[in-house]
Amino acid sequence: DSGVTQTPKHLITATGQRVTLRCSPRSGDLSVYWYQQSLDQGLQFLIQYYNGEERAKGNILERFSAQQFPDLHSELNLSSLELGDSALYFCASSPRTSGRSDTQYFGPGTRLTVL
Amino acid sequence: AQKVTQAQTEISVVEKEDVTLDCVYETRDTTYYLFWYKQPPSGELVFLIRRNSFDEQNEISGRYSWNFQKSTSSFNFTITASQVVDSAVYFCALSEARRGYQKVTFGTGTKLQVIP
Numbered sequence: 158d159s160g161v162t163q164t165p166k167h168l169i170t171a172t173g174q175r176v177t178l179r180c181s182p183r184s185g186d187l188s189v190y191w192y193q194q195s196l197d198q199g200l201q202f203l204i205q206y207y208n209g210e211e212r213a214k215g216n217i218l219e220r221f222s223a224q225q226f227p228d229l230h231s232e233l234n235l236s237s238l239e240l241g242d243s244a245l246y247f248c249a250s251s252p253r254t255s256g257r258s259d260t261q262y263f264g265p266g267t268r269l270t271v272l
Numbered sequence: 273a274q275k276v277t278q279a280q281t282e283i284s285v286v287e288k289e290d291v292t293l294d295c296v297y298e299t300r301d302t303t304y305y306l307f308w309y310k311q312p313p314s315g316e317l318v319f320l321i322r323r324n325s326f327d328e329q330n331e332i333s334g335r336y337s338w339n340f341q342k343s344t345s346s347f348n349f350t351i352t353a354s355q356v357v358d359s360a361v362y363f364c365a366l367s368e369a370r371r372g373y374q375k376v377t378f379g380t381g382t383k384l385q386v387i388p
Binding site: 264265266 | 374
């Protein structure tokens with residue numbers, strides 16, 4: 158158990174809908190990262206937050222947004238869902254923001270299926 | 273730009289065989305960190321090891337060992353006497369620090385199947 162929690166574990170929804178994925182980082186970690194893992198794209202970095210502030214963006218679509226709250230939990234919002242958004246979404250956390258030595262610990266993931 | 277290449281897409285071995293998973297990386301930084309993660313069939317990503325670019329000593333942890341060679345930009349992972357529980361997808365990753373954020377690039381993964 159990495160200490161990172163994600164809910165829900167599974168999510169099935171329809172095209173055009175909006176969903177929210179939730180992540181609680183390890184105790185004491187200030188950085189939260191979101192990744193998308195799909196069969197054709199592999200593990201893709203989406204976005205990083207540090208202590209409530211957005212710090213880096215990767216391959217995140219405009220239909221997707223995220224935020225980190227004062228209690229450090231984070232939510233990833235996916236809207237106008239398309240079939241291609243079906244994937245495993247991971248949250249990871251690390252203690253700092255730019256420490257190259259930081260290890261990112263991953264949550265169990267949320268499997269999103271868009272029908 | 274940083275890049276991690278795991279050329280082996282899938283490997284099958286018979287239980288108790290040794291297996292080496294290859295990882296080759298590209299980076300312009302002189303200081304960086306390399307990682308290996310395991311993703312079993314259950315789906316979670318499990319951290320295995322972190323190695324910094326200044327430490328080229330090989331590391332052994334039980335049946336797992338890692339060979340870091342800066343000269344060839346490789347960070348290979350060997351499982352000795354493989355077991356069925358080792359069946360998983362293994363990811364190599366490279367971390368570089370940028371102003372204000374950490375950038376981690378993952379390889380495409382190697383799927384290891386250990387046959388009983």
